[in-house]
Amino acid sequence: xxxxxxxxxxxxxxxxxxxxxxxxxxxxxxxxxxxxxxxxxxxxxxxxxxxxxxxxxxxxxxxxxxxxxxxxxxxxxxxxxxxxxxxxxxxxxxxxxxxxxxxxxxxxxxxxxxxxxxxxxxxxxxxxxxxxxxxxxxxxxxxxxxxxxxxxxxxxxxxxxxxxxxxxxxxxxxxxxxxxxxxxxxxxxxxxxxxxxxxxxxxxxxxxxxxxxxxxxxxxxxxxxxxxxxxxxxxxxxxxxxxxxxxxxxxxxxxxxxxxxxxxxxxxxxxxxxxxxxxxxxxxxxxxxxxxxxxxxxxxxxxxxxxxxxxxxxxxxxxxxxxxxxxxxxxxxxxxxxxxxxxxxxxxxxxxxxxxxxxxxxxxxxxxxxxxxxxxxxxxxxxxxxxxxxxxxxxxxxxxxxxxxxxxxxxxxxxxxxxxxxxxxxxxxxxxxxxxxxxxx
Numbered sequence: 001x002x003x004x005x006x007x008x009x010x011x012x013x014x015x016x017x018x019x020x021x022x023x024x025x026x027x028x029x030x031x032x033x034x035x036x037x038x039x040x041x042x043x044x045x046x047x048x049x050x051x052x053x054x055x056x057x058x059x060x061x062x063x064x065x066x067x068x069x070x071x072x073x074x075x076x077x078x079x080x081x082x083x084x085x086x087x088x089x090x091x092x093x094x095x096x097x098x099x100x101x102x103x104x105x106x107x108x109x110x111x112x113x114x115x116x117x118x119x120x121x122x123x124x125x126x127x128x129x130x131x132x133x134x135x136x137x138x139x140x141x142x143x144x145x146x147x148x149x150x151x152x153x154x155x156x157x158x159x160x161x162x163x164x165x166x167x168x169x170x171x172x173x174x175x176x177x178x179x180x181x182x183x184x185x186x187x188x189x190x191x192x193x194x195x196x197x198x199x200x201x202x203x204x205x206x207x208x209x210x211x212x213x214x215x216x217x218x219x220x221x222x223x224x225x226x227x228x229x230x231x232x233x234x235x236x237x238x239x240x241x242x243x244x245x246x247x248x249x250x251x252x253x254x255x256x257x258x259x260x261x262x263x264x265x266x267x268x269x270x271x272x273x274x275x276x277x278x279x280x281x282x283x284x285x286x287x288x289x290x291x292x293x294x295x296x297x298x299x300x301x302x303x304x305x306x307x308x309x310x311x312x313x314x315x316x317x318x319x320x321x322x323x324x325x326x327x328x329x330x331x332x333x334x335x336x337x338x339x340x341x342x343x344x345x346x347x348x349x350x351x352x353x354x355x356x357x358x359x360x361x362x363x364x365x366x367x368x369x370x371x372x373x374x375x376x377x378x379x380x381x382x383x384x385x386x387x388x389x390x391x392x393x394x395x396x397x398x399x400x401x402x403x404x405x406x407x408x409x410x411x412x413x414x415x416x417x418x419x420x421x422x423x424x425x426x427x428x429x430x431x432x433x434x435x436x437x438x439x440x441x
Contacts, residue, residue, distance in 0.1 A: 040130050040332035044076065047333045052082040052096075053107035054089035058354060065350045070340050077333050079105075097121055104334050108153050108323040110144065115398040115439065116323075117152040123324035125151040128335035133343055136362040144392045145321050153321025154342050157356020159288035159378075160316055160385055161214045161306055163188070163206075168299040169281045173198035180304035185246055188282070188307040192255035195281040205255040206282035207274045208262045210247050210411035212404045214317065215284050217393050218306050219243045221313040231397045231440055233433045240425035244414045248421065259415035266408075271296050287381055288319055288356045291374045303381040305388070312390030316382070319356030357382055399439025406431050 053063060060083050067079040082103060084092055090112065096102065102121060116122050125132060125145075134142055134154065145153030163180070170177055175198065178191055192205025209215045213227065216235075220226055223239045250256045257265070257274065265273055270289065274280035276296035285293065287303050294301045306314070322341050324334045341347055342360060348367045353375040358364040368379050396403070410428050413419040419427065 040128065040335055042074075042332045042336060043330070046076050046078065047330050048078045048080055049104040049328075049330060049333055049337060050080045050082055051105040051337070052089075052093060052103040054084060054086045056085070062351055062354050066341070066347045069346050069350065070337060073340075073346075074333075074336065077337070079337065102325040102327050104325050104328045104330065105337055106323045106325065107156075108321040110318055110321070111396045111401045111403070113145065113153050113321060113323070114147055114395050115401065117147050117150075118398050120326055122152040123326045123328065123331070123334070125154065125324065125338075128324070128331065128338065131332065131335035132339045136343065136360045138361060140389070140391050141316055141318065141359050144316075144318050144395065145323075147395055153318075153323045154338060155318035155321055155359035156341075157288065157319035157353070158316040158359045158382065159286045159319055159356050160314055160382060160389075161218050162285060162287045162290075162303040162381070163306055164275055164283050164285045164290065164293060165302050165304050166275070166278060166281050166297065166299055167302055169195070169203055169278065173203075173281075175281070177302070178304065180307075180309075183305075183307050185307045189246075189250045189253055189255045192250065192282055193253045196254045203278075204257045204274060204280045206250070207265075207280050207284065208247060208251070208256045208259075208411075208415070209284045210244065210414075211266055211408045213407060214286060215306075216240075216243060216407060217315070218309075218313065221315065221390065221393070222308045222310065226393050227403075228394045228397055228400065230394075231399075231436050233429050233436070234394075235429065237422065237425040237429065240428060241421040244411065244421035244424050247411070248414065251415065259412075262415065263412060275301070286317070287378050288353075290378050291353075291372075294374055303378065305385065309385075309388050311388055314385055314388040314390070315392050316359075316389060317392070318359060353378070397436055397439070399436040400432070402435040403432055406435070 051067070053059070055063070063083070064081060067081060071077065071079060093106070106122070108116065108122070134151070137155065141155050141158055142151070145151055145155055165177060167177055173195055175191065175194055178187060188206070195203060195205040217227055220235050220239060225236060225239055226234050228234055247256070251259070256262065270276055270292055273283065275283035275285065275293055278297050278299055290301060290303055322338050324331070324338060328334050343363065345363070345366055348358060348363045349370070352367060353371055357375070357379050358367060364379065368376060371379065406428060410419065410424040414421055414424050
């Protein structure tokens with residue numbers, strides 16, 4: 001999934017420094033449980049809250065509209081926006097926290113949630129339960145924002161890993177759209193190789209995979225494993241080696257581009273991908289990227305289940321979380337704004353699916369008729385996938401933010417023959433475990 005992989009590049013380079021800054025300026029208090037939650041009362045005096053998020057111009061504009069609507073409803077609360085793009089977000093946030101000026105409301109990512117929570121930056125949202133309702137969030141989705149039973153993040157949107165198929169290209173070369181309820185990895189590779197052959201090499205069957213943890217998580221779950229168990233890498237060498245061997249088999253069968261072309265496109269982001277430029281019939285992506293891919297390609301792209309999907313192997317991944325500062329001086333007002341973001345129909349009308357299909361099931365039902373055709377198909381895909389959805393993977397432990405860089409490096413070495421799949425599996429586990437251990441020091 002190219003877009004998210006490249007989007008994270010700026011943070012990965014700084015993860016070590018950011019973690020050190022966080023460790024230096026915060027403690028390890030676990031927070032209190034719902035039963036111990038203090039009574040929260042809104043102040044009658046003027047209150048200013050800082051709110052930080054990442055995104056593009058469209059997201060910035062929508063979020064500022066939400067802020068304006070909230071301030072109209074709560075005239076004594078002023079929301080101070082602090083936003084940037086993804087590349088600079090985490091450096092800016094860690095520096096701000098180190099300076100003792102933590103934003104009151106924080107847009108948080110799954111890979112960073114545990115690091116910030118473990119270092120005492122994020123509020124225990126159980127303390128906000130008298131104001132902030134989570135009753136319309138399914139337990140499996142809500143649990144992705146919890147660590148050791150403490151809720152640190154409210155999931156904003158959900159998506160799931162998918163294979164995007166270009167139906168126009170398949171029709172052009174006389175190849176039927178696969179039955180994604182029964183297809184296997186062998187079927188996927190065979191069909192992809194068939195596309196490459198039918199096009200005379202003008203189009204490849206599928207983009208390569210192996211550059212981020214979404215695909216790996218799905219593979220591990222299909223094999224009864226997970227990437228993490230607590231602060232340890234839980235994936236086995238055999239299952240990891242099989243993942244990379246399957247990619248090699250696909251490459252050798254002509255189903256994927258040659259390695260050099262793969263790496264060149266991988267560095268170019270979504271707009272330059274084989275999928276977006278209509279040079280592959282299939283590609284691994286997240287479901288919330290369908291709209292951007294269709295806009296870029298101008299063709300009929302549809303979301304299919306990942307090959308081999310079975311009961312419990314698929315999962316819903318939060319697009320991001322809403323979190324609060326553990327150091328805020330205005331917990332009642334923070335809880336009120338978080339509740340507005342998570343549960344308000346007025347906020348949903350302004351946001352629509354910009355941050356993903358709403359994780360709040362009541363809001364999702366409310367907003368779906370208002371979505372455009374493409375986003376309605378994404379909602380349907382996620383709803384149809386429900387029977388195969390299991391519990392979310394274990395939360396990424398502190399230090400796990402480096403996982404995508406580690407995966408990317410090992411996949412490149414496998415594709416270029418510098419490591420065998422077995423060697424890559426051994427090395428991957430060692431490097432990722434080292435990152436986890438270093439974060440725990």
